Amino acid sequence: MTLFAPVRLAALAAALCTLPAFAAPPPDLDARVDAAMREHGVPGMAIAIVENGKPVLAKGYGVRKLGGTERVDADTIFPTGSTGKAITAAALAVLVDDGKLGWDDKVIDHMPWFRMYDPWVTSEMTVRDLLVHRSGLGLGAGDLMFVPSSSRSRADTVRALRHLKPATSFRSGYAYDNLLYAVAGQLIEEVSGQTWEVFTRERVLKPAGMVDSVTEQAARFANPNRAWPHARTSGVMRGMGPQAVLDERKTLGDNGAPAGGLSSSANDMAHWLQVQLGKGTWTNDAGAPVKVFSEAQSKQMWTPAVLTPTPTWPGKLASAAPKFSSYALGWNVRDYRGEKMLDHGGAVFGVQAYVAMIPDRNFGVAVLMNSEDTQAMRGVALEIIDHALGLPETDWVAAFDEFMDLRIEGGLKALDAAAKTKPASGGKPSLPIAQYAGRYSDAWYGPIGITNDKGGLRIDFTQTPGMAGRLEHVHHDTFRTVWDDATIEPAFVTFGLGAEGKVDRITLKAASPIADFSYDYQDLLFTPLADEVKQLPK
Structure with a gap:
């Protein structure tokens, strides 16, 4: 919370003084962020940058809530969506280091009541399989059990998995899911005796120095320094119309938290990037090394497990599109303009996040935003990455604008086509x-x-x-x-x-x-x- 801000900011200032001149954010970053936010109506944003293993920026911009005056600062917490999948993977890595499970252990050996729809898949599903989206479930299968909220328990959610029919055969391809990360969270409880919320807080967040981050929605609501969700929902399609404040309690059910329920701040994301780039170990404010998980587990979490589709991006974005793409344990592993990059996006309704690292450059960036205007967040992030790589300046915000305009145009065409093909109203109901x-x-x-x-x-x-x-x-x-x-x-x-x-x-x-x-x-x-x-x- 803000109680720790003066000490941490002092340490950050000291770190900035000792870093070489090139380890700094773009000189015009504040102006670029402000311009992108104004142009897209983004209420608030927070950015963390780590270079050479040390934070060079942790800063907030804008306001926490539309119409309010409370400013976003480096300790303002935002829901981080699916970027938190890497946190759940790290919690499992701690248990692997403890000798309590292995990545290729069968889930059913640690959670005997676990069931998939297919008995053979039940018997073969490993801990690694839970994290890499190759289970055979369809895209987003079962998400309605925790989207936009839920009153059911995590264990009850996991028990329901046995009724979801697969869309493809086991390990035959990639289809992004959230439900199996909820299973991973339940597995952590079965093995450790602590809920995902408690274990993650005590064994990952605290050792990583992530003092603002919370695993429970109730804890987020209790923190006055939090960002509220915003979206454009009054237009023909989502993303059109004026920006409006959303109900912050309708973003994700607690049962799905291991898939995307973590809330964090810029300061804490800087610590998380340090841990990741340090292969499980970071140096705290006192100059002492702190191990969260071992280098061996870092390697496991960064190793690709399944190939993912390589996108074709139009127009100005084409040069940023990866030539190879894969998924590891809570991370995408791909290339960016000749460099190996690990990244992940995150979104819950009204809030988005993006985390990216260039390991060979010991560089990482995290951007948190309390709206759904992706182009502002992703554009700013790529411009920061380009600066760190010494690449020529590119207006990536404008490039994403072009991309989003095409998506909206395509969405409107799809809506128009659907309107033309749906049956005319009428045809009375068969029954009273x-x-x-x-x-x-x-x-x-x-x-x-x-x-x-x-x-x-x-x-x-x-x-x-x-x-x-x-x-x-x-x-x-x-x-x-x-x-x-x-x-x-x-x-x-x-x-x-x-x-x-x-x-x-x-x-x-x-x-x-x-x-x-x-x-x-x-x-x-x-x-x-x-x-x-x-x-x-x-």
């Missing part, structure tokens, strides 16, 4: 409205309730607080969700009738063809709960 009401359950998500409210239907995802709304009739037995919280992605809800003319299944799909992958509606299959079947109207 009251007969669609009832309680239904999906094997992995759990229960929902559909109620008859004055001749109209309402739907409630009961284990996702606040995910409720009315059902607007579209065509025949298909309805569209109109959520009470307009920031939640709408879905088409289709009731299927059995031979007896009663509802025997409900399927869903995102209404938008460009919906965030974490709204994995397509993986749901709801059926009436047994006691509801008995009570269906004659």
Whole structure:
């Protein structure tokens, strides 16, 4: 918290005085950050830079909350999203160093009740497999168990995994998931006897000197020096319209925290970069070396395990696109303009983060931002990296603007095409409205309730607080969700009738063809709960 700021800033100032002249951020960085934030309406940002193993910058910009006056500083905490996956990997690395597990141990040997959909995959899944997105699950499978929030426990979430059907065969390819990082968090508890939250705080964050960082949402809300989430949600598609403050309690359920629930500050991210670049060991403010995990585990976490698609980036971004791309343990490993780079992005609703390292240059940067305007964050980060590499200046913010404009244009075209192909409204429902009401359950998500409210239907995802709304009739037995919280992605809800003319299944799909992958509606299959079947109207 801010109690430690004077000591830490003094140490940072001393470090700056002893570094060689070239180990410094770009001289016009403040102006570049301010310009990018103003141009994109970003409320706040925080940046950490480490060169030659020492922090050369830890600084905040802008405000914590739109309309407020509290400034972002080096101790302001931001949710860091999936950049925290590397923290969960590090927590496992500590247990490997302790001799309590191995990267290639079978998960079921440490957590006997663990189950995947396929029994063979259950028996073969290793600790390493949990972290590298090659399980066979589809993109974002199961994310609705903790997005945008959840009331269920982590153990209950892990037990639900056995009901998620795979999209591909085991270890045959790459598909990004969050759910198996929740499993990794539960595994840490099974092996250590401490929750992921406690173990990570005591064995990773504290030894790393990350005194502001918190693993629990309640601790984040209790810290007055925190950034609030913001997004543009009132336009035709997300990312358009004015910037608005979001509900900070609807970003991620605690059960999914090992996948992206850490909150951290610029000062703490500087420490984290030092630990990473120091291969598990950093030098504290007193000049003493502190080991968080061993160099052997650092090598394991940085070693690619699965190939990932190599993107083709348009226009000015083409020269920044990697020529090879892979995933290690919580890190992307790729090239950037001839250099090996480890990086990872992170996002929860209304907040984004980016962390990148060039190990051969002993350089790292982290950027935290309390909005979804990616181009400002990623553009600034690449300009900082280019400066560290001695490359000519490039306006990467403008390059990302061009890229994002193309994405928005593509999104609008997809929305237009979907509008033209969807069935016209009409085609009366097959049943009286009251007969669609009832309680239904999906094997992995759990229960929902559909109620008859004055001749109209309402739907409630009961284990996702606040995910409720009315059902607007579209065509025949298909309805569209109109959520009470307009920031939640709408879905088409289709009731299927059995031979007896009663509802025997409900399927869903995102209404938008460009919906965030974490709204994995397509993986749901709801059926009436047994006691509801008995009570269906004659």
